[in-house]
Amino acid sequence: MNYSRIWLRSLRFYRRTHLGVLAAVAVATAVLVGALVTGDTVRHSMRRMAEQRLGEVEFAVVSPHRLFAADLAGRLDPGCSAVLELAAAAQRPDGAARAAGVRVLGVDERFRRLSASADERMRPEGNEAVVNARLAERLEIAPGDELVLRLETPGVLPLDAPLAGPVDGTHLSVRIRAVVEADNLGDFALTADQQTPLNVFVSRELLAERIGRPGMANLLLMPRGLADDAADADALVRQNWRPADSGLELHRPGEDTVELRSERVFLDAAVVRAAAELGPAAGVLTYFVNTFATDDAEAPYAFAAGVGPLGGRPDDCPLLDALGELDDDEAVVNEWLAERDLQATPGDTLRMSYYVEGVGGRLVERTREFGISAVVPLAGATGDSTLMPEFPGLAGVEDCRNWDPGVPMDLSRIRDLDQRYWDNHGGTPKVFVNLPAAREMWGNRFGELTAIRWPAADGSPDGIAERLGYLIDPAELGLYFQPVRMRAIDAVEQGQDFGQLFLGFSMFLIGSAVLLTGLLFVFGVQQRREEVGTLLAVGWTKDQVRRLLLTEGAVVAVVGGLIGAPAGLGYTAAVAWAMETFWPRAVAGGRLALHAGWVSLVLGTVSAVTIAVLAMWLTLLRQMRRDVRELLAEAAEPPPPPRLRRLGYLPAPLCAAAAGVLLAAGPGLGPQAAAWFFAAGALLLAAFVTGLYAALGRLSGRSRRSLGWWSLAARNVARRRGRSVAVAALLGCASFMVVAVGANRLGVGEDVSERSGPAGGFELMARSSLPIAEDLHTADGRREFGLDAETAESAEAVAFRVHDGDEASCLNIGRAQRPRLLGVRPEVLDGRGAFRFVELAEQADVESPWGVLDMELAEGEIPVIGDQPTLRWSLNKGLGDTVEYTDEHGGPFRLRIVGVIASSVLQGNLVISEEHFRQRFGSVGGYRMALFDAPAGDTDRLAEMLTRAGEPVGLEVTTTAEHLAEFRRVENTYLSIFQILGGLGLLLGTVAVGVVTARNVLERRTELALLRAVGHPPAGVRRLVIAEHWMLLTAGVGVGAAAGLLAVMPAMAQRDGQFPAVSLALTLLAILAGGLVWTYLAASASMRGDLLPALRNE
Template identity: 30%
Template sequence: RAIYEKWGNAYGSATAIRNDKPFDTSGLDASMFGVQIIYPKELGLSAARNGVDFSSLFLSLGFFIILSAVLLMLVPLSEMMYVRRNEIALFSALGYPKKRITGILWRESAPVVLVSSLIGIVVGLLYTWLILVLLGSLWKGATHTGGFVLFPNVDSILTGFVAGIVISLVLLRVAIVRALRNHALNRKIRNNPICRKLCVAFAFTLATIFSVYWAAANAISLFVVAGVLLIITAACWGNYVVSHRGAAQSGPFHIPKLIWANLYANKKRVLLSFFTLTVGVFIVFSVGLNRRGFTDNAQLASGTGGYSLWCESSVPMYHNIATQAGRDKLALSDLPENTRVIQIARYSADDASCLNLNKVSQPTVLGVDMDLLKTADFEMERSMYPIGESVFEAVQTATDSIYPVLIDETVLMWGLMLNLGDTISYENGTGKKVYLQLAGTLKSSIFQGNVLMDKRLFSEIWNEITGSEIALFKVNEQETEKTKRLLEQALNEYGVRVTTTAQRLKEFNSVTDAYLNIFLTLGGLGLLLGIMSFIIVVRKDFVSRREQISLLHSLGFTHKRIEKLLVKENRIVPLCAIVTGVLGSLTGVVSGLLNVSVWIWLTTLLLTALLIVCVIGLVRFKI
């Protein structure tokens, strides 16, 4: 009785339960008592292992580098076959079959391929080490950490080594067989019907137009495919023009006809040089044009919604800043009269922005007034709702206990690696599971890393969260800095951090810029391979045409006129390659051209002009 009176309460008097038989606890679960068991180590390791993987991007860009290297390898092969034509003829006269001649020439190339592959492994490891050093220092914005150490994967190295050797030897074998076949035909140029080349050019033109239309209607990423198709289309039209204007035909002799005839006679080398240089220009300009500007407010509107300041507090604010009474309570009476405010509730979870490269399963959820968000300048990328239906209104209604939410497009693709319509599970305040459905995506915005849901639906799930930890302020540009200082002083007790929305957006894109720098170095390598290919073609062409030059001298052509002829002839291909590469890159990034800053446009124009001047000077110097 004394114990009952001393220890009893409204819930009962028992302080323990004893039984002579063991209890069966198999049906009990920690969640029944509101307890959530988390294994931090396992979650951390899983997040690190399944983090954002950029290997596919590096492989896709590396494909163009490999293509440029292969084309560069094939460029001097035809010249080698021409120089050794007498040796090949001697082998044939001695009774060597074509297969044996092919084997001799092919085995000669094997040591070169082997040594080059070994050197490539060493250079690749050095390049990777250099990238890691830069990621920990100059490009630290991509990872926000340092201390990277290179751990070479033997399996990956062997795979790349073997694949490189196999690809090189197979392509060399095919090229040698085709070269010997042409030699057996006494180097007779096969005159494929002009109409066939014209039909192929028209077919690729239609394919390019269709790909642009399809990309605009369905997937913006397909614009890159359209850019590649544009390069192929330009090559097909170039093949047709060279064949049409350079083929043997009756009529008076003139210099332009001789230029086109020379291009037609060396059409294979011309096309190889064109593709190699075009691919390099395409990569460099595509990467450069993907950079975004952060100074033009018109360009920032879709990412900031037109709001100027992002205010984030450690302690929730329970007063409505949109009202005068709320401003008085928070000592914000001096805010400009035309200030617009959106206060946002937050359920803290994981950061799914590009600043966190680990795998995220539950992003932070923000409760936003969708009616206010609708009036802002944020732009939708895509949604699961029918065309014409307002997404901001549709996400205000839950169906079958599934709550629709919005998310940043980059977070959906790279952070969560999910698709529209997928769901993410959370637990509410009572431990009950709820599901948030990814119903739409925003273009790159200041909400990156968070899930947005209607504030009313947010309160249904987490009714214990009543204050707001985030607020957006829209003021005139001239009053931005003054308002920022006022917020930092007045809300100091709330642990507030105030940044401009432009700065926040720039921090998110610092990761993109860092990787663009890496891709730009690879693109520069591709452009270097293209320039080397062009130099080899010009030099080899000049050496192989000494007899033709002597013939022109004997026909009365002056040295100056011959030099002018060669300069004009060798300028056509690189200039067309530069123009095609630039146009292809513009097509590949057409969806984001409006976001390219003026300085990037000026840099692009200057780089194009510099390439053209370098080509003109290089041709004249080599000739």
């Protein structure tokens, strides 16, 4: 005889009792394992999606606006691939379906090999295109169909640079060769979010030629295994890079000179710096001048140049020699301008007017005066038409009345004389000034020189190019590798932990299962109290008895755990299916594949079993307090031990604490108040539970002179008050959660007209595939964009520059690594009082909070504003924190959070000032996002007009209400999951009510039989039992709901009538009804049959 024999015997003998405990532990384990495995599944699936997006790519150079020679990739390694990626809008030829936000990727054979499958179909030739499944689905297209693409054509200069040239798009018609899936790089994207892109793959050769940039690319992809880190990869670029790769050209404009120029017209500061190290040279800055004027005459549109030494004065430079030494206010004019245009002579005053980029990128015409120091011949060094760089819209245009340099021009001013000059002398500058003066006038953020000239004796073009290649760091020209794979993996690893989320969501379900475990276990123990008493009476110690019972319970729990773990996998599969089917927003449309980590399986199982055993241990502690006499006799529940008796003193302080919390929350119902109210509600609930315990204690002790059915029922409820309170607490907590969660469900139709509201008072949001060049802030700009005069005048807009990055909203479950940046003019938003600030840096002016974006910070820091969900949930940042970022030259800088606005349409983005944006991302031209405030009642008309006008740039117009609703739907999706899982927990809770009811009836069969014996009809006895439990149910649900309502008062107050009273009331009624039904069924079932024999047994 030994212990194990006894517990083995007991396990077998009490198997039916144990089955209930086993089932409850299995449920708890399944839910716990399920929650953790759901986390594994989402993480694994997101990781797999990230890997599918990237294929074999480890590092990437992303230079969207600054193209480079595609053959650089081959020089780095045959495994590297150069891609030309352009934004586009796509449509079917019949116009039946369109898609904005499409990315057209010009690829080659090497790109195909970046996929493990190296799919043969990913080989577009001629005008063939391969599209990904999402685009095919969106446009309902299939292989063989035609597709029209409106392409972004990256200019040599950024769109809004002065003299950037005309803005135009290009069309490309393609025939679909294949539709490829994610496994075959179909969803290729470098962003660290799981948004499935709309991809079109065409031959890079075709695409580059189509936009007039043959042989160029803007993405450089390096596969795994070629470099240890991004710096290593950058070193590889540096070794293989040549100036020509970045559009730097060295040539001989004449026999005696070697000239460096850039296809981007202006030479980058890094290039000028390197060139200055090569030896003395002449720097040239040639610019387009609107007007040359003296007091008596003027001439329109021609070029002027500033020339001066760079890195020392070269010994032999015909141009510098011809001009001589010039002061800053001296100009040399050529004979054409002096004699034919202005009739000017040395000593006259010359005024030059020209456009420059003013504040906020707006063109400003400036004028500067010079004294004419000399007139030079239109020949030799001063008659050199190659001094004019290849300004887009000017170079190569035969008729100067067709000039389109991208600045406002009055073409009627152009005279025949000007056309003759253009015909015979091209862009030969008519005026020369010294270099400092030229830089002062025309230097800009894209560069301060248009050419550098060395004496031919200093080296051949190739020799100079080679030396320059050593001196220039290509990273400064945007050619630097980014660790895209690491970022994608980090985004997944640091992203929303669905394991934690589901654990949180399932807490109530797990709690219910554990409570049920404890209840069933304790019932089992109570059933065996006589056995316990006997063991104690024959000399066993309490420890021994406890150990015996706990061993039994633990064995049952372990078996339950072992059954629950595989069931957890089934639960996860069901959750994954539900998320894909009903709640796709929760995983932002991600595809889920079941994946269970051993850690989750073991941790979930062990945790559930441990919790169950702990619950058993706790219940045993209480049961073992009873003494042997009681255990061996039929007895009522013993009075609570002193510690529990003190619970009776708790309700008052808990209520006082709740009141204190409410007072502390104050009259303001801000976001913090919500937390306070929640705390107050929870305190009230705790007060109720402890109060109920104490009240039942008093009820059981009180003697009455009269007895009615209800008082008898109440007295019976008080009889097993631990059990009664557990049931009421369970239902109270459930109702509290249901109300608290349900009330937080957000309506999806919000008032967007309020300027301090989430839409900033803007009704429409427009996002374009291609940049918008027009200044939408002004009525003129809006008119130029295509709005009619009246609407352009009455509508208001704020436009945003966009630097693409990761989605940092709830639409991305990964952690955004490089959030998308928006550049805005703070004064426009301040002027409207748009959006509501929740937090603001101390130095800010509360009257113009957006002005904080212009505040001066430490070197290398830029002020940034984001909305609360973006900062708190997506980036895990707050006011004063910084976000590391990299500018387009690879230079690191920090975004310091200086303001937080309430949840808004700007969710997912970080906002900086346009000025800072242009400094850091000068290559990003134009606007790609705008918010519009339509004249009253004119929203639809404005939307229609915008859609029509924005067609060339692939403008997608949505209402801000709809955009906000997208976010709200995601939040509501999470709440739905919470509610469903909470509902399951509640179901389990009502099962517990049923179990308790049945147990109570069984324990009281004799007593109930007595009622029958003294003449009460069976229905009356049943009514008594049901009434007792319904009292508990109603009290639990009622107080839980009341506490819940208090907790959500701030949310209700803020939402002006949007409180979902009907759905909540229905939910609570359903809970109540469910509990009532369970109680009724349990009471009826356990009272079936004749009770009277119970008396005889006694």
